[in-house]
Structures are given as structure tokens and as C-alpha cells.
Amino acid sequence: xxxxxxxxxxxxxxRDGFGQLVHAEWTKFRTVRGWVIGMIIAIVVIAGLxxxxxxxxxxxxxxxxxxxxxxxxxxxxSACPGAxxxxxxxxxxxxxxxxxxxxxxAGNGSITVRVTSLTGLPPGPVQPGLVPWSKAGILIKQDLSxxxxxxxxxxxxxxxxxxxxxxxxxxxxxxGAVSAASPRWLRLTRDGxxxxxxxxxxxxxxxxxxxxxxxxLPPTVQAGLFxxxxxxxxxxTGFGGSNVNDVQTAATAVFDHVSRSGAWPASTWTGDNIGxxxxxxxxxxxxxxxxxxRFTVTGMGDIAPAIPGPGNSGAGHNPIGFxxxxxxxxxxxxxxxxxxxxxxxxxxxxxxxxxxxSPGRSRVLAAKAIVIGSAAFATGLAAAAATxxxxxxxxxASGYPLWPQPWSAELSPIIGTAVLAAxxxxxxxxxxxxxxxxxxxxxxxxxTIVIPYFLAYASAVPAGIGTWLLRVTPAAAFALQQxxxxxxxxxxxxxxxxxxxxxxPWAGLAVLCGWTALALAAAAYLLRRRDA
Amino acid sequence: xxxxIEVAGLRKRFGPAQALDGMxxxxxxxxxxxxxxxxxxxxxxxxxxxxGLDAPDEGTALIGGQPYRTLRHPLGHVGALxxxxxxxxxxxxxxxxxxxxxxxxxxxxxxxxxxxxAGLTTVAxxxxxxxxxxxxxxxxxxxxxxxxxxxLMMDEPFNGMDPExxxxxxxxxxxxxxxxxxxxxxSHLMSELQDAxxxxxxxxxxxxxxxxxxxxxIAAASGDRVQLRTAARTEAMTVLAHAGATVxxxxxxxxxxxxxxxxxxxxxxxxxxxxxxEVSAHRATLEEAYMELTRDAVEFxxxxxxxxxxx
Numbered sequence: 001x002x003x004x005x006x007x008x009x010x011x012x013x014x015r016d017g018f019g020q021l022v023h024a025e026w027t028k029f030r031t032v033r034g035w036v037i038g039m040i041i042a043i044v045v046i047a048g049l050x051x052x053x054x055x056x057x058x059x060x061x062x063x064x065x066x067x068x069x070x071x072x073x074x075x076x077x078s079a080c081p082g083a084x085x086x087x088x089x090x091x092x093x094x095x096x097x098x099x100x101x102x103x104x105x106a107g108n109g110s111i112t113v114r115v116t117s118l119t120g121l122p123p124g125p126v127q128p129g130l131v132p133w134s135k136a137g138i139l140i141k142q143d144l145s146x147x148x149x150x151x152x153x154x155x156x157x158x159x160x161x162x163x164x165x166x167x168x169x170x171x172x173x174x175x176g177a178v179s180a181a182s183p184r185w186l187r188l189t190r191d192g193x194x195x196x197x198x199x200x201x202x203x204x205x206x207x208x209x210x211x212x213x214x215x216x217l218p219p220t221v222q223a224g225l226f227x228x229x230x231x232x233x234x235x236x237t238g239f240g241g242s243n244v245n246d247v248q249t250a251a252t253a254v255f256d257h258v259s260r261s262g263a264w265p266a267s268t269w270t271g272d273n274i275g276x277x278x279x280x281x282x283x284x285x286x287x288x289x290x291x292x293x294r295f296t297v298t299g300m301g302d303i304a305p306a307i308p309g310p311g312n313s314g315a316g317h318n319p320i321g322f323x324x325x326x327x328x329x330x331x332x333x334x335x336x337x338x339x340x341x342x343x344x345x346x347x348x349x350x351x352x353x354x355x356x357x358s359p360g361r362s363r364v365l366a367a368k369a370i371v372i373g374s375a376a377f378a379t380g381l382a383a384a385a386a387t388x389x390x391x392x393x394x395x396x397a398s399g400y401p402l403w404p405q406p407w408s409a410e411l412s413p414i415i416g417t418a419v420l421a422a423x424x425x426x427x428x429x430x431x432x433x434x435x436x437x438x439x440x441x442x443x444x445x446x447x448t449i450v451i452p453y454f455l456a457y458a459s460a461v462p463a464g465i466g467t468w469l470l471r472v473t474p475a476a477a478f479a480l481q482q483x484x485x486x487x488x489x490x491x492x493x494x495x496x497x498x499x500x501x502x503x504x505p506w507a508g509l510a511v512l513c514g515w516t517a518l519a520l521a522a523a524a525y526l527l528r529r530r531d532a
Numbered sequence: 533x534x535x536x537i538e539v540a541g542l543r544k545r546f547g548p549a550q551a552l553d554g555m556x557x558x559x560x561x562x563x564x565x566x567x568x569x570x571x572x573x574x575x576x577x578x579x580x581x582x583x584g585l586d587a588p589d590e591g592t593a594l595i596g597g598q599p600y601r602t603l604r605h606p607l608g609h610v611g612a613l614x615x616x617x618x619x620x621x622x623x624x625x626x627x628x629x630x631x632x633x634x635x636x637x638x639x640x641x642x643x644x645x646x647x648x649x650a651g652l653t654t655v656a657x658x659x660x661x662x663x664x665x666x667x668x669x670x671x672x673x674x675x676x677x678x679x680x681x682x683x684l685m686m687d688e689p690f691n692g693m694d695p696e697x698x699x700x701x702x703x704x705x706x707x708x709x710x711x712x713x714x715x716x717x718x719s720h721l722m723s724e725l726q727d728a729x730x731x732x733x734x735x736x737x738x739x740x741x742x743x744x745x746x747x748x749x750i751a752a753a754s755g756d757r758v759q760l761r762t763a764a765r766t767e768a769m770t771v772l773a774h775a776g777a778t779v780x781x782x783x784x785x786x787x788x789x790x791x792x793x794x795x796x797x798x799x800x801x802x803x804x805x806x807x808x809x810e811v812s813a814h815r816a817t818l819e820e821a822y823m824e825l826t827r828d829a830v831e832f833x834x835x836x837x838x839x840x841x842x843x
Contacts, residue, residue: 006535006561007712009608009680017637024635031627032620349618353675356583356612357635359601531586 021358021367029341029371038337039375042330042421043383049326050387051394057318058400085306085317085404086147086275089215093404094167095313096146097275097301099286100139102224109262110189111138111223114203115155116180117254120229121284129249132158133304133491134229136253136297137186140195141222142214146275149214151195152226152303153186157251161186162489163197163209167305170489173199173209190262193217203257224269225288227253227299230491231313248300250284255295275301304490308403309498313490319403321413321483322499323391328450328457328478330383331424335449338372338425339441342432355532362524365433369520372429373422380421384414409483416480416505423477423512424449430519434526448515449474457496467502474515476501479508534596535561535682535714537610542581542591543738551577552588553738559716561682564709566729566746567718570826574738575718576614579687583612595683607636611676613686616668621661625652625671628660629678636679643678650674651700665692673704684708685716690724702728722822736826749821758794760787760801762808768801775800788814 029035088094105111115137120130137154151165153173161173161184178184185200196211229251271288289296306314308322345351358364388410395402428445435441453475456466470476479501486494494500501508537559544552552574559565567575580586582593584600595603595610603609619628629643647656650670655663663671669689676684689705690698705728709715719725725732732749734742742749762768762785769779769787777792789797794813801808 005712007682009682020634020637024631027627027631027634028620028623031623031631034622344620348620349615350620352580352583352585352614353618353632354635355585356614357607357632359584359603359606531580 018363018367021360021363022370024358025364025367025371029375032344035337035341038333039379042333042379043386045333046324046326046330046383046417047386047390049329050323051390053323053325054320054391054394054400055398058395058398085314085401087404088147088167088305089149090166090168091404091406092168093306093308093314093317094147095275095302095304095306096148096167098135098226098228098303099288099297099299100141100144100222100224100226100272100274101269101288101290101295101297102139102141102144102222102272103264103266103269104220105140105190105223105260106220106263106265108189108191109223109260109264110187111140112185112187112203112257112259113138113225113255114183114185114257115178115253115255116183117252118155118157118178119252120157121250130157130251131230131249131491132156133302133489134249134251135162135164135303136227136251136299137225138188139224139226139303140188140190142217144222144272144274149217150303151188151197151212151214153188153197153199153209154226155184155186155253157229159489161199161209163212164303164489165195165210165212166214167303168487169212170487171197171210173197173207174201185257188223190217190221190223225253225255225258225295225297226303227251227297228301228303229299230302230304231300250286250298250300252296252298255297256293258293258295269295273299302490305485305487307487307490307492307494308484309493309495309500312492312498314403317401317403319405319483319499320388320391320395320410321481324384324387324413324417324481324483325457326387327380327383327417327420327481328453330379331421331450332446334376334379334421334425335428335445336442338376338428339432339445340438341368341372342429343436343438343441346436347438352532361527365430365520365524365527369426369429373426376425377418377422380418381414383421384417388414403484405483412505413481413483416482419509420477420480420512423509423516424474427474427512427516427519430516430523433523434519451475453478453496459495459497463495466496470496470502470508472511474512476503476508477512479503480505535712536594536596537582537683537685537714537716538592538594538597539578539582540592540594542578542588542593544577544581544586544588544590550738552581552591555591555735555739557733557740557743559683559714559733560731561714562709562712563730564705564715564717564728565731565733566722566725567716567733567735568722568725568822569720569735569741571720573720573735573826575720575735576687577738578735579612579614579685579716579718582685583610583614605636605679607632607679607681609679609681610683610685611679611681612684613669613672613676613689615687616665616672616689616691619660619663619668619671622659624657625660625663625674626656628671629674632675632678638678646674646677649677666694666697669693669697669701682712683714683716687718688720689717690719690721698724722819726818734822734825741825746818749825750818752821757814758789758792758797759810759812759814760789760797760808761785761810762787762801762806764806764808767804768806768808771800771804771806772797785809 085093086096118136134157135154137152139150139152141150142148149166153163155161155178160175163171185203187198189196193214197209198206199209200206229249231248273286286299308314308318431445432441452469452473455461456470482499482501482505486500540556542552542555555578569575581588633643647653650673652670705715731745733740772779772789777789780788782788794811798811
């Protein structure tokens with residue numbers, strides 16, 4: 001009997017660890033041309049559709065249309081597209097339109113009033129009377145130009161007393177509606193560029209509502225009484241288009257006990273209609289009436305940040321982020337690739353080679369998730385960056401007025417799209433691991449991720465259901481693409497098709513991450529438990 | 533670490549089918565062990581259990597005394613070819629080996645070495661989807677050799693190979709064993725293992741029927757039977773039965789005798805003056821020995837088994 005010597009390999013033992021698993025999965029990904037092409041298709045679809053829609057917006061905008069049916073961005077009011085949006089002190093588009101009964105205030109001082117009434121027009125079939133954000137009160141403003149800095153104390157149609165400043169700032173004061181039986185006292189004091197607002201129910205006991213700094217406020221400012229009430233757009237939306245009707249509202253407020261301190265060099269009050277003349281309402285005139293210390297002021301419009309989208313104050317100017325609407329189509333390609341990254345191994349029996357080479361099954365899944373997540377992140381980043389860069393270029397070239405935004409605001413939907421694609425890819429991978437069959441897994445991933453978004457976007461389901469879908473399904477993470485903020489103090493249409501989502505970006509991401517974590521845990525459990 | 537595969541008491545049930553029913557054997561280094569049995573005997577399942585891919589209901593499978601799943605760089609301990617078709621068709625052969633190498637922390641240099649060993653150098657950059665089954669078998673062998681492991685395990689590696697490939701494979705397996713490796717090769721055709729295997733584990737219905745060297749198996753199957761050709765068949769049967777043999781008529785002038793050696797058969801016939809044309813010791817082929825062993829173990833035989841021969 002010969003003695004057998006066990007074979008000893010001269011091959012050097014390789015490195016050990018998770019890094020080599022990721023390296024192996026990356027090699028797998030990049031060596032299948034179809035997968036790489038799938039990701040490139042996603043980029044082309046997203047950016048291509050975006051740039052095409054910028055082009056279409058340019059062609060679609062026409063002057064003078066104040067209402068009607070349209071399938072693209074529509075323009076309201078008398079302003080033409082291309083007419084510059086009013087920009088606030090922060091550079092953001094704003095609405096600045098109201099009736100102002102004012103006097104110059106030189107240096108420091110204060111103004112105090114009592115409001116006894118805020119009424120709207122008699123309610124009609126499509127006429128709400130007052131709207132929740134009808135506003136009247138006292139205001140200190142840099143000058144009479146639209147978009148200049150201001151601070152105001154006001155009563156509102158449905159949101160109690162507020163202190164608002166520089167369009168985006170908003171702080172609540174006393175709650176409840178104003179009436180003769182329950183009047184509201186308001187006060188603003190100016191000290192340099194600091195303005196403090198107070199409210200009171202009796203004129204004796206005051207509560208400070210807020211103190212704000214209006215940088216660069218000149219020595220002489222305009223101060224006085226104002227009233228305004230927003231346009232109201234009942235909108236009926238169907239698949240692929242929306243029917244917008246604009247209905248003007250007007251607010252009338254009654255003031256008395258007007259008192260001032262400080263230097264007020266003019267001896268009389270002047271009434272000014274700030275902003276472009278709004279569409280009139282028959283029998284209603286903006287203006288004021290003064291009699292024995294009692295002022296009645298009627299105004300229309302709004303003092304608020306402008307909101308983009310049809311039916312909103314900033315219609316006709318879309319942020320570049322709106323043009324990422326092709327993302328859902330690109331994500332289908334990402335989902336197919338991410339799912340196949342796992343299911344193709346099951347189809348060919350290659351999963352046995354993988355798991356024989358790397359018996360730590362959860363580690364294999366984690367390595368795959370890192371690779372496909374990173375590939376999808378890069379895909380989303382490239383697609384969104386290309387959309388923004390080429391879309392902006394196309395808009396400039398054709399004279400389409402994009403929504404003015406700082407570059408940081410354009411960056412957030414780009415990063416958001418990348419994160420969305422990564423999360424969706426990992427979720428699809430987990431679904432593929434659980435289901436093991438390509439077709440079934442792709443269908444499940446598309447139905448749970450893309451279809452809810454599409455239904456809400458295209459208004460194919462009632463708005464309530466659409467909102468619900470964008471809150472609880474993985475599609476909630478589309479909120480990462482929201483490029484302009486939603487203001488709770490501005491009544492507007494915040495619809496998915498206009499780039500507004502019911503959840504904040506981080507909350508939408510959390511919903512997707514929750515689903516992904518759940519799916520990964522289930523996938524890891526099944527992968528470990530099942531025979532390969 | 534010893535280059536061994538130890539399988540002990542494996543049981544596994546897939547629904548109503550008992551795939552493994554107490555499978556027990558050991559594969560030793562320095563020889564090619566043939567793992568033979570009809571389709572459905574549990575060969576592939578056993579290999580998947582050894583590789584930690586399938587979990588057995590009972591029993592253990594150890595590589596050099598360790599469960600596979602605890603091995604740090606498994607491909608450095610065991611190289612396995614389970615299914616040559618398990619390839620992403622659009623990936624090239626070299627890239628297939630490359631990701632596998634990366635998973636073990638090995639580099640592209642080692643990939644090119646095994647491509648050369650498997651004789652695939654000229655076609656390594658072609659997509660695996662365009663490979664013939666024989667080329668896929670070679671690619672599978674290259675993958676198994678990647679970690680230069682002391683234990684090799686191959687499931688039906690001869691499938692789809694042309695005669696030249698089969699000869700190459702036999703020589704290759706023997707050379708690997710001669711280096712001191714343990715080599716386990718499954719097949720459902722014993723003829724493929726002729727001249728390749730030194731040791732045989734014959735299985736049927738999920739358990740081991742025979743665990744023996746090739747030499748012993750053939751000897752056992754041949755038994756002590758003697759074949760006799762004679763014109764005087766009836767007389768010869770009488771005389772030989774009287775001499776203590778069990779005699780069966782297997783042809784018009786042919787008798788098969790057991791229980792009596794060839795010398796004593798000739799002596800008895802000569803003594804009674806019975807003429808005969810030829811006396812020969814019956815020698816079984818490996819194939820016959822195998823057929824005899826597995827006759828009862830075939831799951832779906834074409835006709836009911838004719839019992840008794842192997843008892």
C-alpha cells in the first residue's frame with residue numbers, strides 16, 4: 001500500500017472579507033452588457049423625456065390665455081410668459097398684490113389698529129366668499145415695489161392671527177375668527193431693521209407674536225393698512241389634462257383705533273393698489289373708505305411665495321425639477337436590471353456557483369445590494385443631471401422662462417433622483433430574491449413602486465387615493481424629486497403632476513427605506529433557509 | 533487539512549420522494565472515486581449537500597473534517613462542477629472565471645492559468661452562451677480548479693463530451709488524483725468511468741449499494757461461473773449436477789455452471805466421456821457488474837426486474 005500525501009496548493013491564499021464579495025458582484029454586473037445597456041436606457045429615457053417636455057412647454061405657452069383647457073403649463077392673468085416673475089428678497093418668486101393704505105414712516109416707530117370685521121363677497125355656487133388665507137391687517141414695507149421686504153400682522157379668513165414677513169415667513173398668533181364681538185388688536189413696532197409683531201383681544205394685554213429682521217431696511221419705510229384675497233381656481237383634472245377656472249375673491253376689512261408713534265411726515269393716508277391690476281369682479285372695487293377714525297379697506301391678490309403649476313400663482317414657469325417626470329419610465333429599466341441581477345442566477349442555476357463560492361448567504365445579498373444600489377445611484381444621478389443641464393440649455397435656447405432657483409435647489413432633485421433609483425433597485429433585488437422568477441418579480445416591483453406613482457401622477461385615481469398611495473407605498477420616495485417647497489400658508493394646488501408630494505422628501509425616503517429593509521430581511525431569511 | 537469527503541447518514545426528503553436515505557461514504561485522497569448510480573439515485577443531491585447548498589434532514593457532510601459552510605475560502609478547499617450549463621450566456625468564459633476568482637480574492641493571472649489547464653485559451657473571450665456542452669464542461673473544470681483545491685467534485689463531467697474529450701477527461705482526472713487530490717466523479721454510465729476510477733461508490737434509491745475498489749467489484753460480479761459449449765447438453769447437465777454444480781441452459785448448446793471450477797468441470801466431463809467444444813471462465817465487465825448491482829435500484833425500469841440474479 002502506497003502512502004498518499006494530501007495535495008498542498010502552491011496558489012497563494014487570497015484576501016478574505018466582504019470587499020472581495022462586492023468586487024465579485026461588481027465584476028458580475030459590469031460583464032453583462034445587457035445590464036449596463038439597461039442602465040444607459042434609463043438615463044436616456046429620463047433625460048430624453050425631460051428635454052422633450054421642456055421643448056414642448058416652449059411650444060405650448062401662448063399669450064393672453066387666462067383660463068381654459070390645457071394639457072401643459074397654462075398661463076393665468078394678464079402676464080405673458082417671459083414676463084419676469086416677481087422675486088422676493090430671498091430671490092424666490094413671489095406674489096405681491098394687495099390694497100395698501102399707507103404713509104411713510106421715518107425711522108423707528110409703531111402702528112396699532114383694531115380689526116372688527118373681515119368679510120368676503122357673498123358666497124355663490126363656485127364662490128367661497130372668504131378663503132382661508134384672505135388677509136387684512138397692518139404692514140411695514142421697504143417701498144411700494146413688488147417683491148420688496150416687509151413684515152405684517154394680519155387677521156385671516158380661516159387661520160387666525162398671523163405674523164408674516166418676506167413672503168415665506170409665517171408665525172401663528174391668536175386663533176379664531178375676527179368679529180365685532182371678538183375684535184383683534186394688532187401692533188407692529190420698528191426698531192432699525194428689526195420689526196416686532198404683537199396681538200391682543202382688548203388693546204390692553206399684548207402678546208408678542210414674533211420678531212424678525214429685515215436686512216437692509218431703509219430709514220423711511222411705508223407703513224399702513226392692507227387687505228388682499230387670493231384668486232381661487234376650481235380645477236377639474238382628468239387623465240392628461242386639466243380644466244382650470246379662475247374665480248377672484250375679495251376681502252374687506254374694517255379697522256378702527258388706528259394709532260401711531262414715531263415720525264410720520266405725511267399728514268394724510270394714501271391708497272395704492274400694489275401689483276398689476278387683478279381681474280376685476282363686477283360690482284367690487286379695490287380701495288378704501290375713511291370716516292371718523294374708521295377705515296374700510298377692500299383688496300384682492302396675495303402676499304405670499306408664488307407656487308408653480310397650472311392653476312397656481314406661478315403658472316407658466318416650471319422649475320427644471322418638473323421635467324424629471326420621465327423618472328418613472330427610467331425606473332422600469334432599473335427595476336428590470338436589478339431584479340435580473342438576482343433572478344438570472346436562479347434561472348441558470350448560477351446561484352449555486354455563487355453560494356458555493358461564498359457560503360455566507362446574507363453577505364452575498366448585501367454585496368449584491370451594494371453593487372446594484374450604487375449602479376442605480378449613478379444612473380439616477382447621471383439621468384437627473386443630464387435632464388437639468390440639457391433642459392436648462394434647451395429652455396435658454398428657446399426662450400422658455402424657467403422657474404428661477406438657486407443651484408442648491410436644483411441639486412436636491414438630482415441627488416433625490418439618484419437616491420430614489422438606488423432604493424428602488426435594492427427593493428427590486430430583494431423582490432427578485434424572494435420570488436426567484438424574473439417576470440413575476442419585475443411585475444411585482446413595477447406594480448408596487450411605479451404604478452402607484454403613475455396613478456397619482458396621471459390623476460387616474462381620485463386625489464385622496466393618489467395621496468394615500470404616495471404616503472404608504474414605496475412610491476412615496478418620489479417626494480425626493482420635489483424641487484420647490486410646499487407652503488402650508490399658501491393655498492394652492494400641490495399635485496404630483498406639478499411636482500408636489502404629500503410627504504416631505506426625507507419622510508418619503510423613510511417609507512421606501514422601510515419597505516426595502518423589510519424586503520431585504522425577508523429575502524435574506526428565505527435565501528438562508530431555502531435550498532439553493 | 534486532510535483531503536477527504538466524509539458523508540455520514542444523509543437523509544433528505546423532497547415532498548413524497550426520499551432523495552437520500554442514509555447515504556454514507558468517504559472519499560480518500562490520491563484516487564479517483566466514481567460515484568455511480570441510475571438517474572434519481574441521489575448523486576446530485578448528495579453533492580449539493582456536501583457543498584452546503586441543500587440542507588439535509590439528517591446526517592453530516594464534512595470536507596477534511598469541517599462543514600463546507602465554515603470554510604474561509606471554499607474554492608481553495610473544494611472545487612466543484614455541478615452543472616456545466618449554469619452560466620450567464622452573455623458573459624464571456626473569462627469574465628465568468630474572473631468574478632469567481634474575485635470572490636476568493638484571486639486575481640486575473642490565476643484565471644488565465646486555469647483557462648490554459650482546461651484547454652480554453654483560444655475561446656476564453658467568447659460568450660459562454662455560444663459554447664458547446666463539451667466546452668462548458670471544460671469551463672466548469674477550469675472553475676473547479678480556480679482555487680487549486682485538494683478536493684474535486686464533478687457531477688457528470690463526461691456529459692456532452694466527444695470521444696476525444698472523454699479520453700482527455702479520464703487522463704486529466706487521473707493526473708489530478710496522482711497529485712494527491714481526492715477526486716469524486718459522478719456518472720450514470722459505468723462505461724464512462726472504466727479506466728478512470730480506482731474506487732467506486734455505487735448508489736441507488738438514496739443509499740450506498742456498494743463501496744469497493746473497481747478490481748474487487750468485477751471479481752465479485754464474475755463469481756465462479758463457468759461457460760460450457762457442448763452438443764450433449766442433457767448428458768452434461770446430469771453429470772455436472774451429480775458433481776454438485778448448479779447448471780442452467782443458456783443456449784441451444786450452451787450451459788452456465790456455478791459451484792464448480794473450470795478444472796473440476798473438465799475433469800467430470802472427461803471422466804464421463806462427454807464431448808465438449810469449449811470451457812471458459814465467465815468474466816463480468818464493469819458494466820455488467822454495475823447492472824447487476826443496480827437492477828433493484830433503478831427507479832423507473834422499462835420492465836419489471838427479473839429477480840434472483842444478484843442474490
